[in-house]
Amino acid sequence: MAATRSFVVKIWRQAGPQAQGGFATYCLDGLSPDMSFLEMLDVLNERLIKEGREPLAFDHDCREGICGMCGAVVNGEPHGPLARTTLCQLHLRHFADGQELVIEPLRARAFPVIKDLVVDRSALDRIIQAGGYVSVSTGGAPDANTIPVPATRAEQALDAAQCIGCGACVAACPNGAAMLFTGAKITHLALLPQGRPERARRVLDLVRAMEEEGFGGCSNEQLCVQACPKGIPVRVIARLNREFLRAALVSEEGL
Numbered sequence: 001m002a003a004t005r006s007f008v009v010k011i012w013r014q015a016g017p018q019a020q021g022g023f024a025t026y027c028l029d030g031l032s033p034d035m036s037f038l039e040m041l042d043v044l045n046e047r048l049i050k051e052g053r054e055p056l057a058f059d060h061d062c063r064e065g066i067c068g069m070c071g072a073v074v075n076g077e078p079h080g081p082l083a084r085t086t087l088c089q090l091h092l093r094h095f096a097d098g099q100e101l102v103i104e105p106l107r108a109r110a111f112p113v114i115k116d117l118v119v120d121r122s123a124l125d126r127i128i129q130a131g132g133y134v135s136v137s138t139g140g141a142p143d144a145n146t147i148p149v150p151a152t153r154a155e156q157a158l159d160a161a162q163c164i165g166c167g168a169c170v171a172a173c174p175n176g177a178a179m180l181f182t183g184a185k186i187t188h189l190a191l192l193p194q195g196r197p198e199r200a201r202r203v204l205d206l207v208r209a210m211e212e213e214g215f216g217g218c219s220n221e222q223l224c225v226q227a228c229p230k231g232i233p234v235r236v237i238a239r240l241n242r243e244f245l246r247a248a249l250v251s252e253e254g255l
């Protein structure tokens with residue numbers, strides 16, 4: 001049987017949006033290295049509930065790396081130290097026995113803390129609501145290849161469509177920018193025929209929403225790319241900038 005893991009875990013506790021937060025320290029031992037990070041937090045919560053103390057609030061849903069709900073900063077890195085891995089898919093075997101783990105919420109100006117590790121990421125939803133979709137009726141599912149799309153274009157669109165909207169890119173960015181997220185949404189629709197009729201309006205509306213929500217600007221640090229659990233490439237930001245410039249030139253309404 002694999003050796004168990006013990007950790008000293010320092011976790012951000014904050015009772016509510018206006019409450020003063022701070023780190024609480026817990027010693028956890030007897031953990032299986034095959035446990036996921038979230039299962040470790042489940043163990044902590046079972047203990048806290050048994051002791052009559054307030055359990056830790058943290059976001060999660062699918063626990064399979066597909067929904068984008070989970071997320072926290074572990075030892076300074078959003079979703080922890082493993083590349084292309086969401087927090088729910090991070091396992092304890094990747095940490096040394098006895099290691100100190102410092103766990104904080106995904107912090108950004110546009111992500112206010114609701115409680116403990118839970119932050120309000122609805123600003124990302126409002127960017128999508130501003131136009132990150134196709135509003136034309138596309139009818140029923142057409143036969144495959146009815147609309148020819150070059151393979152490289154389809155692959156780039158699908159790469160961008162992998163974004164799960166977790167917000168790790170925003171938390172990793174020193175400016176709190178949402179350029180990788182917004183660039184992914186712009187890219188995957190702008191590259192496909194169904195998204196092209198609205199591409200100019202879309203990029204203007206999404207960039208405006210991004211600014212109104214308080215996200216910062218990109219200064220090309222590329223920490224967002226390192227933090228992204230889905231490997232969204234930095235070229236989506238370049239495409240966002242190109243689409244924005246093009247839209248500004250062709251839009252009848254201007255900026």
Ligand code: FES
Nearest residue numbers: 061063068070088
């Ligand atoms: S809980 Fe769904 S991606 Fe982690």
